[in-house]
Amino acid sequence: MDILITGTVLGGTYALIALGLTLQYGVARIMNLANGENLVLACFCAFWLYTAASINPVIGIAIIAPAAFLLNWLIYVYAMKPLVDRAKNRGQLEVDSILATFGLMFIMQGVMLLVFGGSYFSYNFLSEPVRILGANYGLNRIVALGAAVVIAAGLYLFLYRTRYGTAIRAVSVSPSSASLVAINVPRASAFAFALGGALTAAGGALLSTFYTFNSSMGVIFTMKALIIVIMGGVGDVRGAVLAALLLGLAETAVASLIDPGLTLAATYTLFIIVLLIRPQGIFGRQTA
Amino acid sequence: MTGRALLSVETVRKAFGGLVAINDVDFTVKQSELIGLIGPNGSGKTTMMNLISGALKPTSGTIRLDGEAISGLPAHKISQRGVARTFQLVRILPSLSAVENVIAGAVFGHIRAWGDDAYREAEVLLERVGLGGRGSAPTGSMTYIDQKRLELARALASNPRLLLLDEWLAGLNPSELKIGIELIRDLREDGRTIIMVEHVMDAIRSLCDRCVVMSSGVKIADGSVHDVLNQPEVVTAYLGADDA
Amino acid sequence: MTRFSEKEQRVAAFALLGFGAAAAIPLVDDGYYLSLSVNIAMYAVLCTAWTLFSGPTHYISLATAAFFGIGTYTVGLGIDSLPFPLLLAIAGIAAAILAGLVGVATLRLSGVYFVIFTLGLAELVRQVVTWLQTNFTTSVGLYVFTDMTEKHIFWMLLALAAIVYATGWLINRSRLGFAMRIIGNDETVARHVGIDVARSKVILFMVSGAFIGITGAILAPRFAYVEPPSAFNPVISFQVVIMALLGGTGRLWAPLLGVIPFTILFDRISSSFPNHTSLLIGVAFMAIVYFLPRGVIGLIEDFRKPRAGKAGTVAPVPEAAE
Numbered sequence: 054m055d056i057l058i059t060g061t062v063l064g065g066t067y068a069l070i071a072l073g074l075t076l077q078y079g080v081a082r083i084m085n086l087a088n089g090e091n092l093v094l095a096c097f098c099a100f101w102l103y104t105a106a107s108i109n110p111v112i113g114i115a116i117i118a119p120a121a122f123l124l125n126w127l128i129y130v131y132a133m134k135p136l137v138d139r140a141k142n143r144g145q146l147e148v149d150s151i152l153a154t155f156g157l158m159f160i161m162q163g164v165m166l167l168v169f170g171g172s173y174f175s176y177n178f179l180s181e182p183v184r185i186l187g188a189n190y191g192l193n194r195i196v197a198l199g200a201a202v203v204i205a206a207g208l209y210l211f212l213y214r215t216r217y218g219t220a221i222r223a224v225s226v227s228p229s230s231a232s233l234v235a236i237n238v239p240r241a242s243a244f245a246f247a248l249g250g251a252l253t254a255a256g257g258a259l260l261s262t263f264y265t266f267n268s269s270m271g272v273i274f275t276m277k278a279l280i281i282v283i284m285g286g287v288g289d290v291r292g293a294v295l296a297a298l299l300l301g302l303a304e305t306a307v308a309s310l311i312d313p314g315l316t317l318a319a320t321y322t323l324f325i326i327v328l329l330i331r332p333q334g335i336f337g338r339q340t341a
Numbered sequence: 342m343t344g345r346a347l348l349s350v351e352t353v354r355k356a357f358g359g360l361v362a363i364n365d366v367d368f369t370v371k372q373s374e375l376i377g378l379i380g381p382n383g384s385g386k387t388t389m390m391n392l393i394s395g396a397l398k399p400t401s402g403t404i405r406l407d408g409e410a411i412s413g414l415p416a417h418k419i420s421q422r423g424v425a426r427t428f429q430l431v432r433i434l435p436s437l438s439a440v441e442n443v444i445a446g447a448v449f450g451h452i453r454a455w456g457d458d459a460y461r462e463a464e465v466l467l468e469r470v471g472l473g474g475r476g477s478a479p480t481g482s483m484t485y486i487d488q489k490r491l492e493l494a495r496a497l498a499s500n501p502r503l504l505l506l507d508e509w510l511a512g513l514n515p516s517e518l519k520i521g522i523e524l525i526r527d528l529r530e531d532g533r534t535i536i537m538v539e540h541v542m543d544a545i546r547s548l549c550d551r552c553v554v555m556s557s558g559v560k561i562a563d564g565s566v567h568d569v570l571n572q573p574e575v576v577t578a579y580l581g582a583d584d585a
Numbered sequence: 586m587t588r589f590s591e592k593e594q595r596v597a598a599f600a601l602l603g604f605g606a607a608a609a610i611p612l613v614d615d616g617y618y619l620s621l622s623v624n625i626a627m628y629a630v631l632c633t634a635w636t637l638f639s640g641p642t643h644y645i646s647l648a649t650a651a652f653f654g655i656g657t658y659t660v661g662l663g664i665d666s667l668p669f670p671l672l673l674a675i676a677g678i679a680a681a682i683l684a685g686l687v688g689v690a691t692l693r694l695s696g697v698y699f700v701i702f703t704l705g706l707a708e709l710v711r712q713v714v715t716w717l718q719t720n721f722t723t724s725v726g727l728y729v730f731t732d733m734t735e736k737h738i739f740w741m742l743l744a745l746a747a748i749v750y751a752t753g754w755l756i757n758r759s760r761l762g763f764a765m766r767i768i769g770n771d772e773t774v775a776r777h778v779g780i781d782v783a784r785s786k787v788i789l790f791m792v793s794g795a796f797i798g799i800t801g802a803i804l805a806p807r808f809a810y811v812e813p814p815s816a817f818n819p820v821i822s823f824q825v826v827i828m829a830l831l832g833g834t835g836r837l838w839a840p841l842l843g844v845i846p847f848t849i850l851f852d853r854i855s856s857s858f859p860n861h862t863s864l865l866i867g868v869a870f871m872a873i874v875y876f877l878p879r880g881v882i883g884l885i886e887d888f889r890k891p892r893a894g895k896a897g898t899v900a901p902v903p904e905a906a907e
Binding site: 070078083084088103121122135136144147148149151152153155156157158160161162163164166167269272273276279280283312315316317321325328329 | 594596618645690691694695696697698700701702704705712713718719720754767781823826830861862863864865866867868869870871873874875878
Binding site for chain 3: 394395396415416417420421425426428432434435436437441444445446448449450451455495499
């Protein structure tokens with residue numbers, strides 16, 4: 054039971070990060086390996102807002118997410134768009150964007166290392182316990198899960214119930230056909246990339262309320278997000294959420310039942326199983 | 342020429358999700374026969390070629406080459422058994438020279454030539470398809486017909502038991518078409534077994550022994566070219582019911 | 586194809602001279618410059634081995650640290666009981682087996698899966714090794730005491746480099762090398778001329794992994810004390826990618842053009858500004874993508890034949906017909 058709830062909370066945060074990445078990769082076609090740094094940056098912003106300006110991290114999302122949206126929009130327009138224009142085919146764009154976002158990852162990490170150093174940070178926010186079904190949990194975790202659910206639901210409504218959301222999904226299916234029905238593909242791509250960044254940042258702000266973070270842990274989160282995206286099927290919102298919960302549960306189970314040092318091994322085991330059995334993702338359709 | 346069946350397609354079906362692209366099709370190709378696989382756009386001809394060459398796996402049914410089942414084998418294994426193909430949209434290897442493009446067909450497939458032998462054979466084939474002396478030419482800047490010739494030479498380099506030509510004549514201008522038809526006729530005279538998917542009816546009429554007609558994934562006719570093209574079903578499939 | 590062309594003879598003579606000169610370095614200096622030379626030789630082997638696989642396939646492998654660490658650990662575990670040369674062989678075999686497993690699981694799929702998988706591989710192996718050691722042995726670290734010095738390590742690396750270059754050269758002349766060129770152009774065509782694409786990639790990845798594993802084993806005596814975080818240091822994977830791409834991946838010797846300047850630069854930066862290495866790596870990645878997409882070798886080639894036009898080296902994306 055303990056595993057179930059802790060795992061769900063972790064999974065909920067993973068879901069936001071992975072949703073961010075799946076938007077960026079599925080729609081804008083950029084595999085953003087700096088996504089984890091984006092998350093860590095949001096952790097630091099939330100930390101700073103809370104300790105320096107005593108702004109509640111959940112409220113802080115209202116500042117952090119738009120800022121991340123803007124930052125990622127600029128990154129897309131100035132760094133990624135030239136690569137998209139130059140690429141002769143999707144394979145080349147893939148290689149170029151992987152290398153460029155690796156560069157971005159190291160630069161962001163380097164800057165954060167210079168500013169904050171390499172040590173671990175955490176802060177106390179709503180850390181009083183609540184009792185659920187006879188066991189104690191930090192209130193901050195429950196709040197984080199609640200906020201994650203609200204944000205994910207909002208995203209779902211946006212993508213499936215609004216005109217612009219539909220346009221974005223159209224781009225993710227086929228950019229060339231989308232432009233034929235008068236969708237501004239470069240704009241939708243930039244928007245999706247920026248929105249993805251904002252989602253990840255929101256996930257980061259929530260994570261910071263109950264997780265100890267440091268400047269160089271972004272890579273691990275990027276990797277987990279990528280694995281979730283692949284497990285869920287690229288561009289698939291429901292798949293990403295389900296895969297994130299699965300991963301959160303699996304990790305928590307391994308950490309509490311076997312050894313906390315083996316969480317990555319758990320992740321990889323899941324990853325390999327998915328690759329071998331359903332490489333198209335949990336909900337993905339078999340293509341020829 | 343009467344002979345045993347080199348290729349037999351037995352109630353083969355291919356479905357993509359709910360869409361049935363090939364619906365329980367049967368036909369056979371005898372040794373040294375040149376058959377035309379024709380039908381309107383979207384009737385499943387290229388899918389059939391992809392099934393035979395192993396680019397796709399059939400949902401059900403069996404394809405046999407000389408009695409042995411090849412359906413379900415990966416493409417490279419089918420190639421090694423002696424099935425070679427050209428592609429609907431020509432696919433040359435742009436960073437390789439012309440002669441290397443041809444050698445590529447001879448090294449890993451049905452025959453496994455290597456070194457000077459492969460090189461000499463490739464030069465002979467280039468000569469044969471009309472690219473003699475251009476072995477070291479860069480291939481990226483070749484004209485369309487030359488790229489098609491090169492692709493044919495690559496397919497022939499493996500000395501295939503069965504050659505699949507997927508709209509090899511499409512996109513050629515009238516004088517190139519004449520050369521192309523002569524080239525295929527030449528291959529047929531050698532006794533090579535060929536299936537050609539083609540829209541150019543003149544070519545079908547002048548080259549093929551026999552025709553298999555497909556429409557919406559179903560085989561609707563199979564017989565000599567003259568008979569088949571006069572069958573009402575075939576006319577309907579091509580022109581639509583109202584005009585028949 | 587048994588005789589050497591005139592060009593090959595020239596290259597061979599040049600290479601012999603280069604190796605001869607390099608082998609004399611320890612006789613001249615055994616301090617800073619030797620240590621720097623060891624670094625250069627190490628990255629030369631790593632990058633060339635990396636390029637053997639990633640050059641023709643365009644797959645970006647970040648598994649270097651994992652193979653390297655396996656090599657280092659093999660020596661750490663066996664140094665007291667087995668002779669060193671045998672350990673080198675075991676290191677190569679162990680790394681090749683790991684490469685084979687990873688390859689079978691991921692190389693049938695697209696490049697992104699492969700990058701992600703290899704990105705975490707070193708960390709995964711590190712976690713597993715740490716777990717095994719804490720649970721089944723007494724300590725997390727291992728001591729490697731040998732009477733080998735920097736100069737022995739350097740000579741061993743040079744010998745390995747010679748073997749890697751020879752192997753690369755042989756592969757390029759072999760059916761496997763020809764198959765890789767065809768795969769690099771168009772995988773669909775490759776399959777239809779009878780190439781087992783997945784198998785060819787896995788074999789090449791295993792060869793590349795084996796050399797990286799042996800390099801890790803050779804360097805184990807330099808560490809003296811081997812523990813998981815230092816043996817499976819992920820930065821190595823990234824440095825190798827940068828150096829190889831900086832030099833260029835189209836030619837066997839091209840990575841060397843990236844290895845020498847970047848190793849020296851990285852050495853300077855990390856000794857004077859230790860907190861700026863992440864920034865350096867980041868900037869290097871950016872510079873390669875935006876300014877040197879074909880590496881230094883690309884610049885040289887452009888300079889040599891400015892009017893030859895751009896060679897389309899990237900394969901078209903295969904699309905399903907109809």
